[in-house]
Amino acid sequence: xxxxxxxxxxxxxxxxxxxxxxxxxxxxxxxxxxxxxxxxxxxxxxxxxxxxxxxxxxxxxxxxxxxxxxxxxxxxxxxxxxxxxxxxxxxxxxxxxxxxxxxxxxxxxxxxxxxxxxxxxxxxxxxxxxxxxxxxxxxxxxxxxxxxxxxxxxxxxxxxxxxxxxxxxxxxxxxxxxxxxxxxxxxxxxxxxxxxxxxxxxxxxxxxxxxxxxxxxxxxxxxxxxxxxxxxxxxxxxxxxxxxxxxxxxxxxxxxxxxxxxxxxxxxxxxxxxxxxxxxxxxxxxxxxxxxxxxxxxxxxxxxxxxxxxxxxxxxxxxxxxxxxxxxxxxxxxxxxxxxxxxxxxxxxxxxxxxxxxxxxxxxxxxxxxxxxxxxxxxxxxxxxxxxxxxxxxxxxx
Amino acid sequence: xxxxxxxxxxxxxxxxxxxxxxxxxxxxxxxxxxxxxxxxxxxxxxxxxxxxxxxxxxxxxxxxxxxxxxxxxxxxxxxxxxxxxxxxxxxxxxxxxxxxxxxxxxxxxxxxxxxxxxxxxxxxxxxxxxxxxxxxxxxxxxxxxxxxxxxxxxxxxxxxxxxxxxxxxxxxxxxxxxxxxxxxxxxxxxxxxxxxxxxxxxxxxxxxxxxxxxxxxxxxxxxxxxxxxxxxxxxxxxxxxxxxxxxxxxxxxxxxxxxxxxxxxxxxxxxxxxxxxxxxxxxxxxxxxxxxxxxxxxxxxxxxxxxxxxxxxxxxxxxxxxxxxxxxxxxxxxxxxxxx
Numbered sequence: 001x002x003x004x005x006x007x008x009x010x011x012x013x014x015x016x017x018x019x020x021x022x023x024x025x026x027x028x029x030x031x032x033x034x035x036x037x038x039x040x041x042x043x044x045x046x047x048x049x050x051x052x053x054x055x056x057x058x059x060x061x062x063x064x065x066x067x068x069x070x071x072x073x074x075x076x077x078x079x080x081x082x083x084x085x086x087x088x089x090x091x092x093x094x095x096x097x098x099x100x101x102x103x104x105x106x107x108x109x110x111x112x113x114x115x116x117x118x119x120x121x122x123x124x125x126x127x128x129x130x131x132x133x134x135x136x137x138x139x140x141x142x143x144x145x146x147x148x149x150x151x152x153x154x155x156x157x158x159x160x161x162x163x164x165x166x167x168x169x170x171x172x173x174x175x176x177x178x179x180x181x182x183x184x185x186x187x188x189x190x191x192x193x194x195x196x197x198x199x200x201x202x203x204x205x206x207x208x209x210x211x212x213x214x215x216x217x218x219x220x221x222x223x224x225x226x227x228x229x230x231x232x233x234x235x236x237x238x239x240x241x242x243x244x245x246x247x248x249x250x251x252x253x254x255x256x257x258x259x260x261x262x263x264x265x266x267x268x269x270x271x272x273x274x275x276x277x278x279x280x281x282x283x284x285x286x287x288x289x290x291x292x293x294x295x296x297x298x299x300x301x302x303x304x305x306x307x308x309x310x311x312x313x314x315x316x317x318x319x320x321x322x323x324x325x326x327x328x329x330x331x332x333x334x335x336x337x338x339x340x341x342x343x344x345x346x347x348x349x350x351x352x353x354x355x356x357x358x359x360x361x362x363x364x365x366x367x368x369x370x371x372x373x374x375x376x377x378x379x380x381x382x383x384x385x386x387x388x389x390x391x392x393x394x395x396x397x398x
Numbered sequence: 399x400x401x402x403x404x405x406x407x408x409x410x411x412x413x414x415x416x417x418x419x420x421x422x423x424x425x426x427x428x429x430x431x432x433x434x435x436x437x438x439x440x441x442x443x444x445x446x447x448x449x450x451x452x453x454x455x456x457x458x459x460x461x462x463x464x465x466x467x468x469x470x471x472x473x474x475x476x477x478x479x480x481x482x483x484x485x486x487x488x489x490x491x492x493x494x495x496x497x498x499x500x501x502x503x504x505x506x507x508x509x510x511x512x513x514x515x516x517x518x519x520x521x522x523x524x525x526x527x528x529x530x531x532x533x534x535x536x537x538x539x540x541x542x543x544x545x546x547x548x549x550x551x552x553x554x555x556x557x558x559x560x561x562x563x564x565x566x567x568x569x570x571x572x573x574x575x576x577x578x579x580x581x582x583x584x585x586x587x588x589x590x591x592x593x594x595x596x597x598x599x600x601x602x603x604x605x606x607x608x609x610x611x612x613x614x615x616x617x618x619x620x621x622x623x624x625x626x627x628x629x630x631x632x633x634x635x636x637x638x639x640x641x642x643x644x645x646x647x648x649x650x651x652x653x654x655x656x657x658x659x660x661x662x663x664x665x666x667x668x669x670x671x672x673x674x675x676x677x678x679x680x681x682x683x684x685x686x687x688x689x690x691x692x693x694x695x696x697x698x699x700x701x702x703x704x705x706x707x708x709x710x711x712x713x714x715x716x717x718x719x720x721x722x723x724x725x726x727x728x729x730x731x732x733x734x735x736x737x738x
Contacts, residue, residue: 057631058491058513072571073557082559159587174587175545253545255533255590265588266572344585346574356550356573359484362512 069266093353112282137280150269194233266347289323411515424636443601473698499617521721524619538618547589650701
């Protein structure tokens with residue numbers, strides 16, 4: 001023992017304890033024991049499976065990814081034919097998943113915000129309607145809703161030969177919506193660049209406006225000039241470039257239509273189902289988080305002379321959004337994962353394509369491992385982005 | 399490649415590790431459980447479909463009953479596990495079922511990499527197309543640009559793509575897992591054509607079409623689909639039992655033995671019939687079964703012809719002709735190996 005008077009006065013006396021009573025040693029021991037158990041169990045399972053698989057002569061590994069897929073996929077964002085590899089087929093599925101999840105996130109958030117505000121509205125009827133909607137959507141299984149949407153879309157639309165034509169070149173039938181798209185022209189690239197310039201200019205204008213308001217206290221109405229800055233440059237480029245207007249228009253064929261682009265009933269049903277379902281949850285989250293902002297905040301905003309819209313936009317929502325982000329993240333994750341239910345109605349997203357791959361190759365385990373890893377990656381990316389956003393929205397403390 | 403392989407195996411461990419006690423022979427397992435467990439279709443008329451009492455009926459279901467009769471002398475000791483096209487292979491690989499009799503096509507990769515052995519073919523099928531008559535399609539060559547309904551995880555999906563590719567035609571597949579849903583989609587007009595094995599098309603048309611007369615099966619057969627029962631690699635004893643159960647049904651038809659006359663035939667002087675029905679012992683012992691195994695199969699389930707007619711032939715709603723499934727002596731492909 002070191003004599004007490006030789007120690008630094010601030011450090012407390014260190015008690016000697018037996019290792020099994022030392023908190024740090026004990027927690028370290030328990031943690032390594034747990035880790036060893038988990039690793040051991042996994043290793044046991046893997047070896048057991050390897051043994052079983054090899055005893056039965058079943059192929060393992062990911063070598064199949066390079067083989068020709070030999071099956072077709074209807075909706076593909078990138079060129080794909082049955083002569084491509086399994087890996088590319090899976091990529092097509094992944095892009096379809098990302099498309100439906102990405103669109104779904106945006107639309108569900110917008111619809112959810114509208115629902116949340118409707119529930120808070122002073123209008124009795126609007127509030128009740130929103131309540132009924134939310135309760136129905138939240139309390140029925142999503143997969144049933146998907147079937148309902150799908151049946152609805154197919155049964156309420158005519159067969160292709162009697163398709164509706166709301167606009168020239170647009171056909172709506174139970175085969176989906178076929179619509180014209182512009183034929184690619186190099187000018188579109190320049191239009192894109194002009195649009196980017198316009199957006200940058202509008203952003204600068206906004207910064208200038210805010211600084212000026214901070215200096216002079218006078219708010220400028222910059223909405224219209226900002227919009228003009230964004231829209232005018234691409235328009236000028238378009239007309240200066242000779243206004244290319246070649247359209248790829250769908251035309252009727254023996255069975256349905258070809259040319260243009262189309263939205264299949266399966267995609268529409270999946271998107272509608274995911275959005276309608278998730279929006280109900282998002283609406284409740286936003287409603288709750290708006291209610292969590294104390295009423296004193298709105299009253300203070302009103303006392304300062306802000307309109308109700310300004311108070312909502314500048315005072316209430318920024319505070320509410322901080323409360324809403326963690327539960328919103330979890331809803332976004334659900335939406336992304338729920339897109340895999342498309343397998344039931346035949347939209348070729350990742351899980352649906354994987355099902356086919358798993359069966360054609362017989363390597364279900366590897367295929368499912370790929371899907372699990374991919375959904376994990378998608379979910380973690382959403383989480384990461386939402387956490388970054390959360391941090392940027394955190395209150396600035398001075 | 400090694401790391402990838404290990405990764406695959408490691409993941410495999412999670413799925414396989416806890417299930418499937420694959421120790422011991424399949425026959426021992428079957429005997430100790432008291433039933434033969436078969437994976438069958440979730441509902442395909444003529445092959446495996448529950449009747450109004452919930453009992454599976456069909457060619458595949460009867461094959462399973464025949465195996466139960468061979469093993470236990472009692473055709474009722476068959477247990478049916480309904481399986482989708484995707485589930486079926488995993489069910490057999492993991493040992494959840496003893497036999498896969500789910501209108502499954504015998505292919506090279508399934509016979510090797512997937513770890514299965516195929517018993518003799520119980521139905522020689524081929525893939526075709528079902529279309530509405532009002533579309534006025536005369537043959538599969540007219541289907542360029544059509545939307546085609548198909549189930550995933552089947553050789554059908556590949557044959558479909560191959561057929562259109564080799565004929566330089568395009569098509570839009572609609573891939574749906576559940577048979578009911580794929581049939582709904584077709585009959586609601588979402589697809590122009592529905593493709594699967596022609597026996598399956600006949601079943602769908604007979605059982606599900608609003609009016610069967612409005613639909614026609616196109617003449618083209620675009621693939622060979624030999625449907626056969628499958629067992630796991632590595633258990634020859636069980637493989638032999640399943641194989642010879644099928645041969646017993648075919649052999650019985652060759653010899654004119656039916657469920658009605660099997661008792662009389664047991665007194666026959668034909669030495670092969672005597673060996674088959676166990677009047678002269680030896681065959682059963684070789685298979686590790688009772689000598690009366692084939693007698694039980696024929697008495698309780700019937701010969702191949704009886705099973706065919708009852709489930710898919712003239713005496714069924716499907717009304718399929720024997721065609722390739724006639725005996726070899728009548729221009730078909732059904733041929734039993736000698737009982738010797």
